[in-house]
Amino acid sequence: MNTAKPPKLFAAQEPIFPRRVTGFYRTFKWWIMAFTLGIYYLTPWIRWDRGPALPDQAVLIDLANRRFYFFWIEIWPHEFYFVAGLLIMAGLGLFLFTSALGRVWCGYACPQTVWTDLFILVERWIEGDRNARVRLWKSKWDLKKWRLRLTKWAVWLLIAVATGGAWVFYFTDAPTLALDLIAGTAHPIAYSTIAVLTATTFLFGGFMREQVCIYMCPWPRIQGAMMDNETLTVGYREWRGEPRGKKRVEGAGDCIDCMACVNVCPMGIDIREGQQMECITCALCIDACDDVMDKIGKPRGLIDYLALSDEAAEKSGVPPKPVWKHILRPRTILYTSLWSLIGFALVFALFIRADIDLTVEAVRNPTYITMSDGSVRNTYNLRLRNKHGEPRDFLVSISSGEVLRIELEGQPNNHVIVPADSSFIQRVYVTARPQDPAANADTTALRFWVEDVLNGERAHRDNTFNGKGQ
Amino acid sequence: MSEHDKDIDTETGVETTGHEWDGIKELNNPLPRWWLWTFYLCILWGVWYVIAYPAWPMIKGATEGYLGYSTRANVEADINAFNDKNADLRAALTEVDLTKLEEDEALSRFAVAGGAAVFRTNCSQCHGSGAAGAKGYPNLLDDDWLWGGTIEEIAYTINHGIRNEIDPDARWTEMPAFGEILEKDQISQVVQHVISLSSTEFDTAMAAEGAVIFDEQCSACHAVDGAGDRAIGAPNLTDAIWLYGGDEQTLTETITYSRFGVMPPWGPRLSQSDVNAVAAYVHQLGGGE
Numbered sequence: 001m002n003t004a005k006p007p008k009l010f011a012a013q014e015p016i017f018p019r020r021v022t023g024f025y026r027t028f029k030w031w032i033m034a035f036t037l038g039i040y041y042l043t044p045w046i047r048w049d050r051g052p053a054l055p056d057q058a059v060l061i062d063l064a065n066r067r068f069y070f071f072w073i074e075i076w077p078h079e080f081y082f083v084a085g086l087l088i089m090a091g092l093g094l095f096l097f098t099s100a101l102g103r104v105w106c107g108y109a110c111p112q113t114v115w116t117d118l119f120i121l122v123e124r125w126i127e128g129d130r131n132a133r134v135r136l137w138k139s140k141w142d143l144k145k146w147r148l149r150l151t152k153w154a155v156w157l158l159i160a161v162a163t164g165g166a167w168v169f170y171f172t173d174a175p176t177l178a179l180d181l182i183a184g185t186a187h188p189i190a191y192s193t194i195a196v197l198t199a200t201t202f203l204f205g206g207f208m209r210e211q212v213c214i215y216m217c218p219w220p221r222i223q224g225a226m227m228d229n230e231t232l233t234v235g236y237r238e239w240r241g242e243p244r245g246k247k248r249v250e251g252a253g254d255c256i257d258c259m260a261c262v263n264v265c266p267m268g269i270d271i272r273e274g275q276q277m278e279c280i281t282c283a284l285c286i287d288a289c290d291d292v293m294d295k296i297g298k299p300r301g302l303i304d305y306l307a308l309s310d311e312a313a314e315k316s317g318v319p320p321k322p323v324w325k326h327i328l329r330p331r332t333i334l335y336t337s338l339w340s341l342i343g344f345a346l347v348f349a350l351f352i353r354a355d356i357d358l359t360v361e362a363v364r365n366p367t368y369i370t371m372s373d374g375s376v377r378n379t380y381n382l383r384l385r386n387k388h389g390e391p392r393d394f395l396v397s398i399s400s401g402e403v404l405r406i407e408l409e410g411q412p413n414n415h416v417i418v419p420a421d422s423s424f425i426q427r428v429y430v431t432a433r434p435q436d437p438a439a440n441a442d443t444t445a446l447r448f449w450v451e452d453v454l455n456g457e458r459a460h461r462d463n464t465f466n467g468k469g470q
Numbered sequence: 471m472s473e474h475d476k477d478i479d480t481e482t483g484v485e486t487t488g489h490e491w492d493g494i495k496e497l498n499n500p501l502p503r504w505w506l507w508t509f510y511l512c513i514l515w516g517v518w519y520v521i522a523y524p525a526w527p528m529i530k531g532a533t534e535g536y537l538g539y540s541t542r543a544n545v546e547a548d549i550n551a552f553n554d555k556n557a558d559l560r561a562a563l564t565e566v567d568l569t570k571l572e573e574d575e576a577l578s579r580f581a582v583a584g585g586a587a588v589f590r591t592n593c594s595q596c597h598g599s600g601a602a603g604a605k606g607y608p609n610l611l612d613d614d615w616l617w618g619g620t621i622e623e624i625a626y627t628i629n630h631g632i633r634n635e636i637d638p639d640a641r642w643t644e645m646p647a648f649g650e651i652l653e654k655d656q657i658s659q660v661v662q663h664v665i666s667l668s669s670t671e672f673d674t675a676m677a678a679e680g681a682v683i684f685d686e687q688c689s690a691c692h693a694v695d696g697a698g699d700r701a702i703g704a705p706n707l708t709d710a711i712w713l714y715g716g717d718e719q720t721l722t723e724t725i726t727y728s729r730f731g732v733m734p735p736w737g738p739r740l741s742q743s744d745v746n747a748v749a750a751y752v753h754q755l756g757g758g759e
Contacts, residue, residue, distance in 0.1 A: 011500035208504075215502060365600030369756075372614040372709035379611070379756060409754055410572065429756055434710070 013211060015137060016268035018120055019130035019260075023287025032108050033117055041162065044169035048072075051389035053420040061171050067421075073350065074387065074421075078359075085346045089339055096335035098226040100327045101305075102233030106219065106280035112204060112212050113280060115163070116266065119156055119205040126152045130263060156206045157198070164197030210267045213280055220277045229309040232326050234281040236261075236272040236303050239315045254298045261285035261303055271303055356394065357385040358450050360461045368466045374434035378465050382426045384450055386418035393453040394418050398430060400446035402438040404465060405431045415453070430465055442469040556580065563743040568621045571750055578750065585751025588744045592736065601755050606714055606731055611756045614711040616703045617641050619759035625749035631735035632703070640735060643702045645691070649726035652683065660684055661721045667696040667708045668716065 048058035048071055055062065060069040068075040068083070075082050097104050106113060127133050127148050139145055168190045169177060180186035181194075204212050213220060227233065236255075245252030255272065262270050264284045269276060271285045289303040310320035363379040371377055386392045394416045398406045408414050409427035418424045430446065432439035444465040451458045477486045479497055486495040519525065523535040534540075553560070559580045571578050590599060596607045603609035608616060617627055630639045648657060656679075663680030666672040685694060691704040698706035705713060714720055714729060736745055752758070 008500045010503045010506050012503045211502060211504065215505065363600065365598070366602035366611075369602065369609060369611045370710050371612050372706070372711050374710035377612075377756065409756065427754070427756075 014268055016210065016266065017130045017133045017137070017263075018266045018284075019263040019288075020124060021264040021284050021288045021291070023290055025283035025287050029108060029117065029282070029284075033114050036109060036111075036114055037118070041166050044166065044174040050074075053389045055173060057173055059170065060173075063171060076385070076387070079353070082346060082349070085342055089342050089346075092335055092339040092342070095226060096332055096339060098223060099228065099231060099329075099335065100332050101281075102227055102231050103219070103223055103279070103281045106213065107234075107282040110280075112217070113282065115159075115201060115205040116209050118159065119209075120266065122155050122159070123152055126155065153206070156202055160198040160201035160205070161194065163201040164194040167197050168193050210278065213267065214278055228331075230307050230326050230329055232305045232307050232323065233275060234271060234279065234283055234286060234303065235275060235306045235308075237301065237306065237314065238272070238274075239311070241272065241302050254293070254302050256292070256296060258292055260288040260292050264288040354457060354459050355387045356392070356450060356452050356457055357387070357459050358448060358461055359383045360448050360463045362463055364466075368468070370468075371431065375431050375436075376434075376439040376467055377429050377431045380428045380430065380448070380463065382428050382448060382450075383423050384416060384418050384426055385423045386420065388420060390420050391417055392420075395451045395453055396426065396428065397449045397451070398446050399449065400438070400444060400465070402441070402444045402446075402465075403432065403436045404438055404444070404446060405433075407431065432465065432467065438465055439467050440469075441467040443467065560741075560743045563746050564741070566746060568625055568746060568749060571621065571746075581747045581750035582754055584744070585747035585749070588740065588748050589751050592740065593748065596733075601752065606729070608713060609711070610752050612711055613757040613759075614706065614709055615700065615757065615759070616705055616713075618700050619753075619757055621749050621753040621758065624752050624758075625745060627733070628740075628745050628748055628752075629735060629737035632733040633730060634732055634734050637735035637737070641703055643691070643704070644730065645704075645728045647726065647728040648687065652687070652725075656680075656683055657722060657725050660688070660725055661718055664696065664707050664721055664725075665716070665718065668710060 043059050044057065046058035047056050048069070049056055050069070054074075055069060057069065058071050060067075062069065066077045094105055123133070127136055136145060136148060165181070168181075172190075177186060177190065181190065208216075241253045241255030243251070243253055244255040244257040246256060261272065262268075262285075264287070265271070266282060266284070267278045267280060269278045271279065283305070285303050286305070290300040293300050293302055306314075306320070307326050309326075314320050359382070361381040361383070363381060367378075369377050369379075382396065384394055384396075386394070396406065396408060396414050396416060398404060406414060407429045408416065409429070411426070416424065416426050428448075432444075438444040444467060445462065446465050447460050447462050449458055449460045477488055477495070478484070479486055479495065482497060484497045484499055487498045489496045520533075521535070522537045523539050524532045525535060526533040559577060562574075562577055563581055563584075566574070566577065571581060589597075589601070594601075597603050597610055598607070601610040613619070615623070617623055617632070627641060630637045630641065632641045633644070634640045648660075652660070659676045659680035660683050661680065662673045662676040663678075663684050666674075666677040666681075684692075684696070688696075691702055692698050692707055693704075696707035698704040712720075713731070714724055736748075740748070
């Protein structure tokens with residue numbers, strides 16, 4: 001290209017009309033779509049009995065009461081590290097899968113891909129397959145085109161509303177909210193959330209599609225750092241396919257340039273040009289090409305999951321490395337180990353965490369006070385947590401190497417009834433008599449204990465007692 | 471475009487920007503057109519925002535915006551909504567028999583939480599944010615009370631104050647300045663006696679002389695044994711707590727010139743529910759009786 005023309009500043013979106021395809025990967029993707037959409041739409045409706053004081057929704061993000069319920073697990077705000085751990089696992093999992101299998105997340109499980117797939121399915125049902133859709137796109141806006149377009153948009157909108165609607169059910173009791181939504185009495189936040197998610201689903205699934213992946217998503221840029229020569233990813237066996245030409249032409253490769261791979265591509269690219277940023281490795285071109293290879297009697301796998309490192313071997317006719325050797329590498333083993341390590345740590349933390357807990361805030365304004373009999377008193381605010389579904393009787397006590405006395409504000413016997421599934425702040429006084437060493441020492445270590453009177457479960461926190469420091 | 475030599479990438483046929491990093495050149499691909507429309511929409515949004523919301527800074531304040539949005543008004547609305555929501559609790563707190571407040575757990579919690587806020591705003595200037603007081607300003611955390619530590623006595627003190635000329639019902643007593651009544655060495659003897667009431671380190675001979683003077687001059691208010699009298703706000707001199715200090719110099723100063731601690735009446739300034747709330751808050755700080 002030598003004719004220099006000024007580049008355009010902006011380009012219109014190229015319309016893409018993915019053709020229907022059948023095959024192993026397509027079938028696999030249908031199952032994944034059914035599975036992931038099923039999880040998304042149905043999860044809020046699963047019930048889980050937690051007793052009368054707690055919600056009976058299996059998965060619930062209760063922002064108002066600051067609780068996250070996941071089946072038998074209940075996460076309090078101070079246990080947010082579980083969520084942090086899960087996010088780190090999600091990140092490492094993404095690294096693992098990308099280094100082993102390229103952009104599988106993008107191609108199979110990303111919501112953008114799944115919903116776009118669903119929207120294209122609807123589009124095909126209503127407007128027909130690729131050729132019909134191209135014709136419709138080119139045709140004038142007559143009654144038929146309006147009818148088809150409006151029908152399609154209506155169904156898209158329905159899916160979009162259902163998508164936005166399902167989202168809000170995760171945040172409050174689903175059956176109650178569903179009735180409120182229909183009656184028009186739900187909170188405005190619920191309606192506006194549904195409206196925003198409906199708009200984004202409709203726009204991203206129906207119209208933006210590949211633009212989201214190419215221009216909005218950072219992951220295509222990051223993938224370059226995550227993939228290497230051993231990564232199995234969707235590619236074209238150029239050495240086998242080139243030069244392209246009609247079947248039975250002397251010296252021609254296996255590619256008959258039928259454009260099947262291009263026509264099925266939801267990203268509108270040609271995989272034969274090599275690995276490129278736009279490719280989400282949805283593997284539909286593999287199905288399309290295998291189909292053609294079967295028809296012309298050539299072996300499958302002209303387009304296939306392959307690794308760059310195998311190219312030289314395959315060209316010289318040596319069989320490529322087995323799949324497991326591509327996947328089992330120091331890098332993927334490292335990712336898997338880290339991933340499992342965090343996973344085990346989280347499960348461990350989940351099983352050892354107590355149903356009762358306390359934190360101690362020492363009141364240091366002032367550091368200590370002198371009582372009328374000359375004894376020295378420190379004040380502490382204890383946050384007592386009862387994670388049970390019913391009120392519990394907590395006995396608060398201290399242990400220390402020195403003589404110290406404990407009193408609870410408003411609780412004569414050092415017993416506190418902590419309401420169900422909540423925390424309770426109790427003001428606690430610790431006193432050293434004038435003759436006790438702790439009264440005159442600088443600081444004395446002490447340990448606060450709470451005991452669940454019902455089952456003897458205990459928890460403790462360490463703190464210090466301030467004396468006069470003489 | 472600038473006048474640089476156009477560099478066309480042979481692979482794609484796209485002009486490069488002329489930028490190069492380690493042999494990697496940047497293609498000058500066009501932006502998607504929807505991006506342009508998004509950009510225009512953002513500009514429109516910006517124009518709308520400037521019209522609808524407070525935006526341009528002027529010499530006095532800023533433009534008010536068509537929607538009349540104001541964070542100040544929002545805060546006021548929030549406070550009003552909060553007060554409306556708690557109107558019943560406030561009414562109950564105004565009427566409540568303070569001695570029975572602890573029996574109503576919800577009201578008690580409301581009173582303590584609200585009282586803490588009122589205390590920090592109105593009382594902490596003298597009594598400290600932690601209620602530990604300072605020299606001349608009583609510590610409210612301990613078990614020593616000048617005028618009484620029951621919740622009713624505390625509420626009375628808050629309502630009427632101490633030694634102020636605003637409220638005729640203010641708690642009022644006055645210690646004479648003994649510098650005009652006693653000789654200096656007599657005062658020193660009384661000081662030794664007062665120290666002897668709570669300490670073992672004192673001058674025995676002087677204290678014995680001082681005890682006689684104390685009996686004559688001081689016991690009417692502070693009692694013969696020095697235990698004080700809450701009815702008239704006479705401090706207990708036998709305990710470990712000193713409002714101004716228990717050392718020789720400070721005691722000499724106190725006896726010679728007297729003390730006159732003043733607290734304003736809060737009844738006229740605070741609502742009765744706020745007074746009751748502060749009383750409840752102070753009562754649960756550790757020394758309440």
